[in-house]
Amino acid sequence: MERRGALSLRATQPDPFRTFADTVAPGRTLRGHVTKLIPFDVFVRVCDGVEGLVHVRELSSAPVGTPEGVVQVGDEITVVVTGIDRERRRLTLSRRRACPGLD
Numbered sequence: 760m761e762r763r764g765a766l767s768l769r770a771t772q773p774d775p776f777r778t779f780a781d782t783v784a785p786g787r788t789l790r791g792h793v794t795k796l797i798p799f800d801v802f803v804r805v806c807d808g809v810e811g812l813v814h815v816r817e818l819s820s821a822p823v824g825t826p827e828g829v830v831q832v833g834d835e836i837t838v839v840v841t842g843i844d845r846e847r848r849r850l851t852l853s854r855r856r857a858c859p860g861l862d
Contacts, residue, residue, distance in 0.1 A: 775808030779850075780843050788857055793834045796826045803838055803852055811850030813838060818854050830854075 783789070791803040794810060801813040818829045830836060837858060842851040 775806065776848050776850075777845075779806060779809045780845055783840055783843070785840050785842055787840045788837060789840065789852075790835060790837055791852075793830050793832050793836060796830070796832060798825065801826045801830055801854075803836065805838070805850070805852070809850065811838070811840070811852040813852045813854055817841070817852070817856070820855055820859065 789805045791805040791811070793801055794804050795802040799815045801815070801818065802810050803813055804810045815823050815826055818826060823829055836854055838852040838854050839856040840850065841853045841856070842849075844850075
C-alpha cells in the first residue's frame with residue numbers, strides 16, 4: 760500500500776474566520792465594504808478574508824424592495840454583528856441595528 764502526503768501553504772496560515780470569531784462577539788459594531796449584491800442579501804467584507812451577510816430586511820428601518828436601492832458595491836457601511844455560526848462559517852450582520860432610524 761502506497762501512502763501519499765500533501766502539503767498546503769493555506770493550512771500553515773491562521774484561519775481569518777476563526778480568528779475573527781474568537782475576537783468579535785454578537786452586538787459589536789463594525790465598518791465594512793459591500794462586495795456583492797444579490798436579490799435579497801448584501802455581502803459585506805468586515806476584515807481581510809471575512810465576509811458577512813446582511814439580509815434585505817436588515818438594511819433599513821423602512822421596507823426595502825432590493826438592495827440596489829440602498830447600497831452599491833464598494834460602499835462602506837456600518838453594521839452590527841447579529842450572529843456567528845462557527846460550524847457553517849457564516850456571519851450575519853445588520854445595518855438597520857447599527858443605524859437606528861436609517862431610512
